[in-house]
Amino acid sequence: MDLPGYYEYHCSVKVIAGHDALEKIPGILQDLHACRPMIVTDKGVAGAGLVDIVLGAVKDQLVIGAVADDVPPDSDLRVVNRLAALYREKGCDALIAVGGGSVMDTAKGINIVVSEGADDLMKFSGAGALKRPLKPLVAIPTTAGTGSEVTLVAVVKDHERHLKMAFVSYFLLPDVSILDSRMTLSLPAAITAATGMDAMTHAVEAYYGLSKNPLSDATALAAIRLISGNLVKATRNPSDREARLAMANAAALAGMAFSNSMVGMVHTLGHATGSVCGVPHGVCMAILLPYGLEYNRHKREAIMGELFFPMGGSDVFARTPKEQRTDRVIAYVRQMNQDLHDASGGRHARYFKEVSDREGKPAVPRERLPDIARTALGDGSIFYNPEELDYDDFLMVLEAAWEGVALDSGRIRE
Amino acid sequence: MNSYKEIQSGSKPFKRAYVALMLWFVGRAIEAAARVDGVVKAEFDGLAPGFTFSLGVMPQGPTMIVGKDAQGLVKYRGWNTEGQKIDLKMKVKNLEGAILMFTFQESTALATARNRLIVDGEVPAACAIVRVLDIVEVYLLPKLIAKLAVKRYPDWSFGEKVRNRIRIYAGAVLGL
Numbered sequence: 078m079d080l081p082g083y084y085e086y087h088c089s090v091k092v093i094a095g096h097d098a099l100e101k102i103p104g105i106l107q108d109l110h111a112c113r114p115m116i117v118t119d120k121g122v123a124g125a126g127l128v129d130i131v132l133g134a135v136k137d138q139l140v141i142g143a144v145a146d147d148v149p150p151d152s153d154l155r156v157v158n159r160l161a162a163l164y165r166e167k168g169c170d171a172l173i174a175v176g177g178g179s180v181m182d183t184a185k186g187i188n189i190v191v192s193e194g195a196d197d198l199m200k201f202s203g204a205g206a207l208k209r210p211l212k213p214l215v216a217i218p219t220t221a222g223t224g225s226e227v228t229l230v231a232v233v234k235d236h237e238r239h240l241k242m243a244f245v246s247y248f249l250l251p252d253v254s255i256l257d258s259r260m261t262l263s264l265p266a267a268i269t270a271a272t273g274m275d276a277m278t279h280a281v282e283a284y285y286g287l288s289k290n291p292l293s294d295a296t297a298l299a300a301i302r303l304i305s306g307n308l309v310k311a312t313r314n315p316s317d318r319e320a321r322l323a324m325a326n327a328a329a330l331a332g333m334a335f336s337n338s339m340v341g342m343v344h345t346l347g348h349a350t351g352s353v354c355g356v357p358h359g360v361c362m363a364i365l366l367p368y369g370l371e372y373n374r375h376k377r378e379a380i381m382g383e384l385f386f387p388m389g390g391s392d393v394f395a396r397t398p399k400e401q402r403t404d405r406v407i408a409y410v411r412q413m414n415q416d417l418h419d420a421s422g423g424r425h426a427r428y429f430k431e432v433s434d435r436e437g438k439p440a441v442p443r444e445r446l447p448d449i450a451r452t453a454l455g456d457g458s459i460f461y462n463p464e465e466l467d468y469d470d471f472l473m474v475l476e477a478a479w480e481g482v483a484l485d486s487g488r489i490r491e
Numbered sequence: 492m493n494s495y496k497e498i499q500s501g502s503k504p505f506k507r508a509y510v511a512l513m514l515w516f517v518g519r520a521i522e523a524a525a526r527v528d529g530v531v532k533a534e535f536d537g538l539a540p541g542f543t544f545s546l547g548v549m550p551q552g553p554t555m556i557v558g559k560d561a562q563g564l565v566k567y568r569g570w571n572t573e574g575q576k577i578d579l580k581m582k583v584k585n586l587e588g589a590i591l592m593f594t595f596q597e598s599t600a601l602a603t604a605r606n607r608l609i610v611d612g613e614v615p616a617a618c619a620i621v622r623v624l625d626i627v628e629v630y631l632l633p634k635l636i637a638k639l640a641v642k643r644y645p646d647w648s649f650g651e652k653v654r655n656r657i658r659i660y661a662g663a664v665l666g667l
Binding site: 243287339454455456460461490 | 600601605614615617618621643
């Protein structure tokens with residue numbers, strides 16, 4: 078095992094997982110000395126009946142101060158400040174976030190404002206701005222992918238000034254994360270597939286990235302094993318409760334891994350593609366993951382080969398010669414995308430050429446690839462990638478990912 | 492009554508002086524490289540007018556400051572941050588971390604990965620400055636050492652590298 082000369086690992090989130098984990102909420106809040114939480118969610122989650130499931134699980138045992146269900150798909154500064162005012166007005170003393178990444182980020186933003194007794198989140202941007210613990214926050218993810226239920230980051234957009242602010246602090250880690258299979262049972266197949274591949278990417282990039290360490294390795298490998306055994310199953314059969322619970326666990330494990338090891342070029346390019354073309358994050362991750370492996374393999378061959386153990390299982394791993402394992406890992410990820418494509422009735426995209434927007438038009442026109450490559454140059458995740466990438470390298474990877482062909486190893490500069 | 496001894500942290504004057512010298516040299520070399528190297532110049536051109544950044548050691552320095560003037564020229568602005576509007580602050584968390592970086596036992600990327608740096612400012616600007624630092628390190632250091640400091644050693648032609656290296660050294664040392 079590669080033991081780094083120095084590393085840091087932190088995860089203080091209590092995780093409660095099970096088919097009936099939501100019923101624990103009243104006791105959890107009591108332990109945290111809170112009795113009047115505000116639920117933060119979005120219209121989609123509320124419309125799917127997931128908030129009703131949470132309310133049903135806590136009925137007669139808890140007073141809910143308010144249900145704020147108008148979080149937009151992109152977290153928004155004004156919404157954060159407005160909901161913080163609502164929290165105060167209703168006399169709440171804790172937050173329960175029910176949703177995906179945007180809801181989690183919004184709840185974390187509200188928590189900063191209400192805990193600091195402020196009226197504007199903007200005052201707390203920048204390193205080291207938070208100095209003390211915040212109000213109790215319980216995170217209930219409704220997708221299995223982002224891992225934000227165990228991460229210390231909140232990204233909030235200031236749409237007026239076109240700014241994206243990242244808040245990073247150990248105080249932003251939720252106190253408790255509840256993984257309940259009921260929360261993802263209604264997730265459509267294509268979203269299940271894309272968010273699941275987001276979790277897979279968190280685990281894989283954490284495992285071969287520059288900040289890898291033994292603790293994040295352990296969570297990354299456990300996540301990959303769970304995803305390999307359950308993602309296609311959950312996509313094919315959305316009501317498979319065991320597969321859903323396994324994926325919820327996998328996403329949290331992958332979240333623990335990447336929030337301590339960070340991510341690399343797959344996220345760099347994914348963030349840029351999302352920003353330029355509006356492609357959902359998980360879709361970008363699924364398409365780009367094989368290319369992150371191919372591009373970095375000359376620096377991380379042996380480490381990447383180890384990933385075949387949780388992917389292929391112990392017997393196949395033992396039968397596969399060392400020098401073939403990284404090839405098998407890359408092939409495995411591509412095959413997984415193909416299986417998810419089939420299991421979702423063709424809605425899971427395998428390359429950028431086949432990603433379409435809501436009107437059915439190509440979401441990533443080839444002529445936008447240079448814009449994406451330029452945007453990628455300004456993304457901080459690139460620091461943690463094992464190999465260097467400049468504009469030409471980004472463009473080369475994007476062109477291959479657009480076409481759906483393997484990288485030409487002769488064009489990768491070492 | 493017990494008497495509790497107060498322990499002062501060591502000042503490590505030699506290490507501090509070494510890091511201060513390296514920061515002074517790198518700061519002046521960045522100014523020279525922005526005149527000589529097209530990629531460095533393009534990186535600074537992409538930053539906002541008047542953009543200024545600092546690279547220093549917590550808690551008390553040393554620090555170096557580099558910024559663009561009104562004409563867009565890149566200038567080394569010394570070590571004193573007082574009265575300067577700094578858009579991007581890059582701080583190594585302690586002197587020992589800075590020693591690892593400036594003795595090239597750890598690359599900038601590895602120092603970042605090991606959480607030794609704090610970046611306060613816009614991330615795209617920080618990315619550009621890290622790329623500039625990498626290029627300047629390649630000019631200043633022999634290949635054997637520079638390969639430890641950067642992820643990928645650039646494939647510049649020998650003539651171009653030597654010509655630019657002489658001009659950057661002349662700028663950094665003699666101020667030419």
